[in-house]
Every structure is written in structure tokens, then in C-alpha cells.
Amino acid sequence: MIDIRFLAIDEGRQQLSLVSTRDSVFHWSLDLADFPLARDMQRLDEERVLVGYDHGFFELEWRTGRILANCDRWNEVTAVTRREDGSTLVTGLDLDAQGGVTVLTLDAEEKLAGTARREGDYVRLMRVTPQGTYLLCTNDHIKETDENLVELRRFSAPGFEHAWKAERREDGSTWVSAGYGAFIAVFDAHGQLERRFGAVGQVPPGVAPFFYATYSFQADGTLLVANWQGHGADNGAKGAQLLQFGASGELLATWSAPERISSLQGILPV
Structure with missing residues (x-):
């Protein structure tokens, strides 16, 4: 059994909820009509979470x-990251009206402090590595770049x-959720594909892998993965919504709330 409390973005019904899986309790739900296409979440401290959506965060x-606060300035924001110095990285497409993939740096007062841009027409969640580089999900591969978005290397898998x-x-490995590929890929420290797991044929048919979106590592070494099932409000019974994998990639447990969640996309344990 998966036993966690987490924030859940239901993309299909455009809701954000606080959920405890033990008894499938929904402590509260927030209508995201005013915050469309919320995709990214980051724990800031004991009380606050940063949520990125199409117009900002x-x-x-x-x-x-x-x-508590809202920054609404753009269109096509796909990821946000608050840094330790209080600055915020805002990633998306054409955020400065110059085209391409953009990463804006806002200072602690949310004033523009820097802009980085490169060619491209797709980007999803961006993450900063311990080395200070950026990992950009660009559809069929991952670009690792410097802060100016100059490509350093890339990761791809069929x-x-x-x-x-x-x-x-x-340990230097890079983990990727494959989107419609519906598997998790693990690359070693040299960028070579080491293994993949969670795909059709590697899990029971009832899981129905469709689109592996956000994932979260747990303190016990397990991995939680959101198995998104499609746009719209009636996808809840199509497959297992939240998956838990062991450190070796074995499926340990699943959880779903088909009457309350249509398409689970974003997860953040709290």
C-alpha cells in the first residue's frame, strides 16, 4: 500500500488537491481555472509550495x-525553480517575445535579472543539477546546458x-520520465542508458502505462510516478494513477482515486 500525503495536480479536471492515500482523504481541492496548465511544484519550506502554471507561478x-502570492506575467511557462538566494528561474517558450526556449531569472523582488534563450519549440520541466547545469526536457531528448542554455550533452532513449x-x-545518474513512452529511463554518470523500467510488459496490464509525468524520490529509496491518462474529466478508471517502484525498478504498489482524479500529472509529497 502507498501511504503518503501529497499535492496532486489533476490535469484532466484542472484541480490541485492535498491527498492522503491511506484512506484516500482529500483535505482540500483548489480549482485551477485561474491558474491554467499548472505543471510544476517545489517545496519551499515547512508551510509553502511554489506552483508553476502557464502565466507564471x-x-x-x-x-x-x-x-499567498501570485506572479502572472507570461504565456507558456512550463517550469519554475526557486533558488536558495531567493531568485526564481522561469522556464518556457517565447517568454521574452524573442522566440525559442527561454529561462528567465527573477531576483528576490521578482524583477528581471537575466534572460537565456536557445532555439526550440518544446520544453517541459527544467531542473538544476548539483553541478549548476540545467536539464531541459525537449520532447525526444534531454539537453544538459549551462546557464546560458549552451548545450553540453544530451540524453535520449527509444x-x-x-x-x-x-x-x-x-551518484551522477540522470533519471527521466519518458512521457508517452511511459517508462522511467536511468542514465549513468557518463550519459549512457543504463536501464528502463515501468513500461508495458514490465508491469501488470491493469497499470496501463500511458504517460509517465512527474516523479518523486522518497527517503526509503522508492520512486513515486504519476501515470497521466489523457486530457479531459473522465479518465480516472483507465489505469493506475500513482505508481511506486523500488530502487531496482520493480513495481511495489499502486494507488488511484478514479472518482476524484481524472488524469494525475503533478505530484509533490509534503
Whole structure:
């Protein structure tokens, strides 16, 4: 059994909820009509979470669902990252009206402090590595770049389609959720594909892997993965929504709330 409390973005019904899986309790739900295409979430401290959406980002009191602040300036924002110095990285497409993939740096007062741009027409969640480089999910491959978005290397695997999230681990490995490929790929410290797991044929048919979106590493070494099932409000019964994998890639448990969630896309344990 998966036993966690987490923030859940239901893309199909455009809702953000605080959920406890033990009894499938929804502590609160927030209508995202005013915050379209929310995709990214980051824990800021014991009380606050940063949520990125199409027009910008907002700060949320996660225990209550109360919105504390909102920055609404753009279109096609896909990822946000708050840095330790209080600055915020805002990633998306054409954010400065110059085209391409853009990463804006806002200072602690949310004033524009820097712009980086490169050619491209697709980007999803961006993550900063421990080395200070950026991992950009650009559809069928991952670009690792410097802060000026100059490509340093790339990661690709057969089946990547709308790859969603890449993250660098302490051992130097890079983990990627494959989007419509519906598997997790692990690259070694040299950038070579080491293994993939969670795909059709590697899990029971009832899981129905469709689109692996956000994932989260847990303190016990397991991995939680959101198995998104499509746009719209009636996808809840199509497959297992939240998957838990062991460190070796074995499926340990699943959880779903088909009456409350249509398409689970974003997850953040709190």
C-alpha cells in the first residue's frame, strides 16, 4: 500500500488537491481555472509550495490550499525553480517575445535579472543539477546546458515522446520520465542508458502505462510516478494513477482515486 500525503495536480479536471492515500482523504481541492496548465511544484519550506502554471507561478500554503502570492506575467511557462538566494528561474517558450526556449531569472523582488534563450519549440520541466547545469526536457531528448542554455550533452532513449522530467542524482545518474513512452529511463554518470523500467510488459496490464509525468524520490529509496491518462474529466478508471517502484525498478504498489482524479500529472509529497 502507498501511504503518503501529497499535492496532486489533476490535469484532466484542472484541480490541485492535498491527498492522503491511506484512506484516500482529500483535505482540500483548489480549482485551477485561474491558474491554467499548472505543471510544476517545489517545496519551499515547512508551510509553502511554489506552483508553476502557464502565466507564471504562485505560492501556496499547502496545509490549507490558501494562495499567498501570485506572479502572472507570461504565456507558456512550463517550469519554475526557486533558488536558495531567493531568485526564481522561469522556464518556457517565447517568454521574452524573442522566440525559442527561454529561462528567465527573477531576483528576490521578482524583477528581471537575466534572460537565456536557445532555439526550440518544446520544453517541459527544467531542473538544476548539483553541478549548476540545467536539464531541459525537449520532447525526444534531454539537453544538459549551462546557464546560458549552451548545450553540453544530451540524453535520449527509444520511446521518448514529450519527455517530462529529468533529475540528476547524487551518484551522477540522470533519471527521466519518458512521457508517452511511459517508462522511467536511468542514465549513468557518463550519459549512457543504463536501464528502463515501468513500461508495458514490465508491469501488470491493469497499470496501463500511458504517460509517465512527474516523479518523486522518497527517503526509503522508492520512486513515486504519476501515470497521466489523457486530457479531459473522465479518465480516472483507465489505469493506475500513482505508481511506486523500488530502487531496482520493480513495481511495489499502486494507488488511484478514479472518482476524484481524472488524469494525475503533478505530484509533490509534503
